[in-house]
Amino acid sequence: MKLTFDRGTILIRGNTRVPNSTWDERSKSFRAMAFHYRDIIDFLELSGFDFKDNVLNFMPYPKLKSSITLRNYQKQAIDAWIASGKRGVIVLPTGSGKTIIGIKAISLQNTPTIVVAPTLDLVDQWRSRLEEEFNVEVGVLGGGEREIKALTVSTYDSAYIHADRLGNRFGLIIFDEVHHLPAAGYRNIAEMFASPFRMGLTATFEREDGLHTELNRLVGGKVFEMMVKDLTGLYLSPFRLEKIAVELTEDEKREYAINQKIFSNYLLRSNLAIRNPLDFQKLVMRSGRDPQARQALLARNKARDIAFNSISKIEKLSEILKRHSDGKAFIFTEHNKLVHSISKKFLIPSITYRTTGKERNEILNRFRSGIYKAVVTSKVLDEGIDVPDADVGIILSGTGSERAFVQRLGRILRKKAGKEAVLYEIVSAKTSETNTASKRKRPLRQ
Amino acid sequence: MLTNDLLVTRTHKGRIEPVFVVPQDPENLEIASSIIDIFLANIGRTYGELIEEVGGLEEINYRLIRGMAQILERRCTIDKDSVIDPIAARRAVFEESGGFVTCEEARLEILDRTARKLSIKSDDLEKALFADQEDNLVIKEFQTIAPESLLWQYNLSLAQTLLFKATGMEIWIEDNYQQVFWKIKKLGLMYSMQDGKIYLDGPISLFKLTEKYGTALAKLLPAIIMSTKWSLKASIIRKTSQGNRIYDFTLDHTTRQFFGKDYGTGSIVAFDSSIEREFYQLSYNGWTVRREPTVLKAGQYSFIPDFSLERGDIKVYVEIIGFWTPDYLKNKIQKINQLKEKESLILLVNRKLACSGSEFKTDKVIFYDRKIPHLEIIKVLRKYEEKQLTDEVAKLKDIEISLDGDIGIDIISLDEAARRYGVSMEALKETIKNQNRTDYLLLGDQLIGNKILETLHGRLNGVKKYDDAVKIFEGYGIKAHAQVLEFLGFRVKWSGINPENAEIFKA
Numbered sequence: 021m022k023l024t025f026d027r028g029t030i031l032i033r034g035n036t037r038v039p040n041s042t043w044d045e046r047s048k049s050f051r052a053m054a055f056h057y058r059d060i061i062d063f064l065e066l067s068g069f070d071f072k073d074n075v076l077n078f079m080p081y082p083k084l085k086s087s088i089t090l091r092n093y094q095k096q097a098i099d100a101w102i103a104s105g106k107r108g109v110i111v112l113p114t115g116s117g118k119t120i121i122g123i124k125a126i127s128l129q130n131t132p133t134i135v136v137a138p139t140l141d142l143v144d145q146w147r148s149r150l151e152e153e154f155n156v157e158v159g160v161l162g163g164g165e166r167e168i169k170a171l172t173v174s175t176y177d178s179a180y181i182h183a184d185r186l187g188n189r190f191g192l193i194i195f196d197e198v199h200h201l202p203a204a205g206y207r208n209i210a211e212m213f214a215s216p217f218r219m220g221l222t223a224t225f226e227r228e229d230g231l232h233t234e235l236n237r238l239v240g241g242k243v244f245e246m247m248v249k250d251l252t253g254l255y256l257s258p259f260r261l262e263k264i265a266v267e268l269t270e271d272e273k274r275e276y277a278i279n280q281k282i283f284s285n286y287l288l289r290s291n292l293a294i295r296n297p298l299d300f301q302k303l304v305m306r307s308g309r310d311p312q313a314r315q316a317l318l319a320r321n322k323a324r325d326i327a328f329n330s331i332s333k334i335e336k337l338s339e340i341l342k343r344h345s346d347g348k349a350f351i352f353t354e355h356n357k358l359v360h361s362i363s364k365k366f367l368i369p370s371i372t373y374r375t376t377g378k379e380r381n382e383i384l385n386r387f388r389s390g391i392y393k394a395v396v397t398s399k400v401l402d403e404g405i406d407v408p409d410a411d412v413g414i415i416l417s418g419t420g421s422e423r424a425f426v427q428r429l430g431r432i433l434r435k436k437a438g439k440e441a442v443l444y445e446i447v448s449a450k451t452s453e454t455n456t457a458s459k460r461k462r463p464l465r466q
Numbered sequence: 467m468l469t470n471d472l473l474v475t476r477t478h479k480g481r482i483e484p485v486f487v488v489p490q491d492p493e494n495l496e497i498a499s500s501i502i503d504i505f506l507a508n509i510g511r512t513y514g515e516l517i518e519e520v521g522g523l524e525e526i527n528y529r530l531i532r533g534m535a536q537i538l539e540r541r542c543t544i545d546k547d548s549v550i551d552p553i554a555a556r557r558a559v560f561e562e563s564g565g566f567v568t569c570e571e572a573r574l575e576i577l578d579r580t581a582r583k584l585s586i587k588s589d590d591l592e593k594a595l596f597a598d599q600e601d602n603l604v605i606k607e608f609q610t611i612a613p614e615s616l617l618w619q620y621n622l623s624l625a626q627t628l629l630f631k632a633t634g635m636e637i638w639i640e641d642n643y644q645q646v647f648w649k650i651k652k653l654g655l656m657y658s659m660q661d662g663k664i665y666l667d668g669p670i671s672l673f674k675l676t677e678k679y680g681t682a683l684a685k686l687l688p689a690i691i692m693s694t695k696w697s698l699k700a701s702i703i704r705k706t707s708q709g710n711r712i713y714d715f716t717l718d719h720t721t722r723q724f725f726g727k728d729y730g731t732g733s734i735v736a737f738d739s740s741i742e743r744e745f746y747q748l749s750y751n752g753w754t755v756r757r758e759p760t761v762l763k764a765g766q767y768s769f770i771p772d773f774s775l776e777r778g779d780i781k782v783y784v785e786i787i788g789f790w791t792p793d794y795l796k797n798k799i800q801k802i803n804q805l806k807e808k809e810s811l812i813l814l815v816n817r818k819l820a821c822s823g824s825e826f827k828t829d830k831v832i833f834y835d836r837k838i839p840h841l842e843i844i845k846v847l848r849k850y851e852e853k854q855l856t857d858e859v860a861k862l863k864d865i866e867i868s869l870d871g872d873i874g875i876d877i878i879s880l881d882e883a884a885r886r887y888g889v890s891m892e893a894l895k896e897t898i899k900n901q902n903r904t905d906y907l908l909l910g911d912q913l914i915g916n917k918i919l920e921t922l923h924g925r926l927n928g929v930k931k932y933d934d935a936v937k938i939f940e941g942y943g944i945k946a947h948a949q950v951l952e953f954l955g956f957r958v959k960w961s962g963i964n965p966e967n968a969e970i971f972k973a
Contacts, residue, residue, distance in 0.1 A: 026669055027654055027668065027669040027670075028669055028670050029669040029670055029672070029673075042672050042673065044672050045658060046656050046657070046658045047656075048765075051669065051672055052673075053670060053673050184654055184668075184669070204677075205677070205678075208670070208676065208678055211670065212670065302707060314528070338568045341566055341568055342568050345565070349566075360596055360599060363596075364595065364596070365573070366566040366567055366568065366573075367559055367560060367562075367563040367566060367567050367573060367576055367577075368560070368563075368565075368566045369556065369560045374599075374600070376553075379553050379556075382557070386560075391561065391564070392560060392564075392565065393564065393565030393566065394565055394566045
């Protein structure tokens with residue numbers, strides 16, 4: 021019997037069917053999804069079959085050793101992962117050093133490894149951390165780069181596109197922000213890689229759509245978890261939350277009411293209610309063929325825009341900045357438009373998803389060293405990017421996503437002696453946004 | 467290809483189809499030219515302005531307008547326009563501000579100070595600050611396009627966008643095999659073939675319905691519709707309020723008018739080598755030459771021979787091999803040996819292009835030195851002709867040849883009869899000769915009844931002019947004039963080349 025890798029699957033030439041395999045008439049052989057590789061090998065070894073295994077194909081690689089030291093809970097996490105057969109998901113709050121756990125796993129396993137991360141920023145950050153720790157050149161897939169090395173970092177998108185080619189080149193696969201993995205397309209990454217060892221890292225295991233149960237099959241389930249409240253004060257600095265409601269200006273109020281009415285009238289007329297994201301998705305689909313639905317949708321977006329981008333918020337922001345003129349402030353907002361107008365008005369450096377890695381790093385470095393005292397950014401920094409400590413956080417707008425909020429909190433929750441962080445949240449009063457804001461804070465009540 | 471939100475489809479009873487625009491429709495042409503005009507008018511202006519103006523047309527049909535705009539945007543060169551590099555401008559300004567400003571006076575003060583340091587105008591500095599923001603980018607160039615072509619491209623993009631969601635696709639093509647199979651391979655697709663149809667998906671399709679190969683299938687579409695005749699049937703996954711559903715998407719060459727005249731030409735691919743061109747231009751004793759005539763299945767591989775030579779029902783495939791090594795040839799022949807059609811395949815191998823010296827012996831290979839070995843090929847073809855003849859004669863031997871169906875008819879055309887028996891005319895003639903029939907006589911390609919020959923003999927009595935004799939023959943539908951005359955004992959006396967002056971006489 022002979023096992024080879026074929027574009028995200030394992031070809032089994034021989035006369036015995038192994039578990040999880042199916043006969044493929046096209047290739048006249050048995051075939052299995054690549055992620056069953058470890059089970060198949062285990063089965064063949066256990067049953068004493070004679071077989072030749074040509075599945076994994078590693079490039080020559082240097083010894084991958086790092087002398088990084090772990091904090092107590094990090095050690096517990098990695099022990100739990102090892103105990104689960106070097107598979108599984110580790111859940112830790114943002115800012116608690118998930119990257120370090122990944123580095124330790126690579127060093128323990130000493131095998132070619134691919135790290136999959138959702139954003140180019142995270143990819144960049146993993147690259148520089150890995151290069152630092154292992155003193156090797158790290159390959160990158162995504163953002164125009166396409167180089168494969170024994171240690172490679174990839175975006176989810178690139179890993180999805182290249183899974184057929186790369187699925188047998190790595191012994192260990194690490195999914196950063198693993199809650200992205202269960203999405204229908206990305207799932208293929210886990211399935212098309214043969215890597216016998218798997219690690220998932222996230223601050224938010226659960227998904228609103230319930231698909232996190234897929235992670236059991238794809239990565240190996242949750243093996244370790246620690247919550248924000250377990251870490252606060254111990255490793256992360258405590259913080260104070262201050263919620264500020266601002267009134268829309270009279271013009272904005274009028275404009276807001278008009279648009280909101282178009283939207284609610286449409287719902288009423290067509291007997292629709294928006295109770296959850298699925299209802300909303302239905303409306304979006306309907307807007308494709310129904311011009312009135314489209315108009316309603318545009319009006320709703322307009323109303324949201326008004327609430328999110330209210331001039332009153334800008335004024336409040338100005339007030340807060342004055343109050344903390346000696347502090348270091350990070351300002352978050354959902355909309356790039358708002359990022360740019362704040363940047364222009366207050367002359368604060370801005371980072372959006374379009375900012376190049378080079379400029380972004382320069383801005384963050386200058387923020388760290390104190391040349392810049394404030395940075396305004398859109399959701400691009402939601403996940404993972406190493407942000408220098410700030411003592412003031414200001415949320416100017418945002419969606420009702422719990423995840424986004426936790427990640428944003430993490431930006432300023434970094435431990436520093438005697439520091440109390442303040443997080444301001446500025447929302448528009450009497451708009452649909454007040455609703456969004458209370459939904460956003462749910463994880464803190466646990 | 468378009469973004470998914472711009473896909474327009476119609477579903478009906480489990481079927482789905484893109485809503486194509488009719489490129490010949492004057493109204494569509496007008497919409498297309500107005501959007502092209504907007505792009506032309508916005509050269510030198512900002513991307514934000516362009517998008518806003520395009521947005522003004524969206525009332526007509528926003529998905530059509532945005533779809534066409536997406537196609538046109540790819541024809542634009544868009545770049546920033548500022549007196550200094552925006553990144554440098556920002557760095558200078560933020561450095562100067564140190565942290566942040568909270569009033570307008572301080573803001574202007576900092577901008578002025580920075581502008582002086584950079585020796586530019588304060589206004590220019592402020593403009594440069596965000597000149598690299600998408601809305602502020604400038605349309606530097608736009609490569610225009612005819613309205614009709616835009617509609618063609620839109621339709622193709624629409625079909626491709628629908629295919630993004632395909633889990634698999636069955637295709638049939640009349641020609642253009644080489645390009646289609648080359649692409650199938652390059653795109654990492656897998657196929658299986660049955661009854662001339664090619665079913666396409668990928669390795670993991672075996673385990674689950676997946677859209678993973680949808681993009682590859684979409685990229686294959688242009689090669690498919692390049693064929694002169696083609697059809698496809700794809701399974702499309704669609705999200706509906708009741709969960710995912712599978713729809714059938716079918717399309718064939720009768721929709722040609724949607725995609726424009728660049729497609730459906732059967733693809734005129736250049737010859738790989740001058741030797742191939744030479745092969746194609748030679749004539750082979752009544753055999754017809756076709757390029758890349760079909761795709762053959764060799765085990766799990768496909769095999770597209772360079773040429774076929776066809777004569778009636780016989781097809782002989784020809785593969786021309788350039789540089790080679792004995793191992794390469796061995797592999798090739800191994801592959802060929804898995805073909806059902808292996809008996810009728812000739813390899814033409816250039817002896818001089820051997821990459822290593824050793825000889826190679828097989829009856830399938832004709833070696834040549836510089837030119838196509840025309841005579842040798844003809845010789846081989848003759849063998850096929852002879853073999854076919856023997857086979858058919860043998861086949862007819864076991865069957866009682868019956869011309870019963872033709873009783874009462876005095877003249878039987880052999881080509882018709884041969885078609886009826888599924889043999890060549892030569893084989894039928896050969897068989898009839900062997901049968902020594904007395905009631906009919908074989909003259910040319912016709913069997914002529916004895917009675918009619920007698921009648922003819924009588925009618926020719928007194929006829930002098932050759933032309934008049936021919937007229938009589940034609941009245942009966944006889945084609946082999948000379949043979950019949952000769953059989954009846956006449957000779958022709960020619961005077962010059964004009965048949966009008968020719969006369970016949972009894973020998």
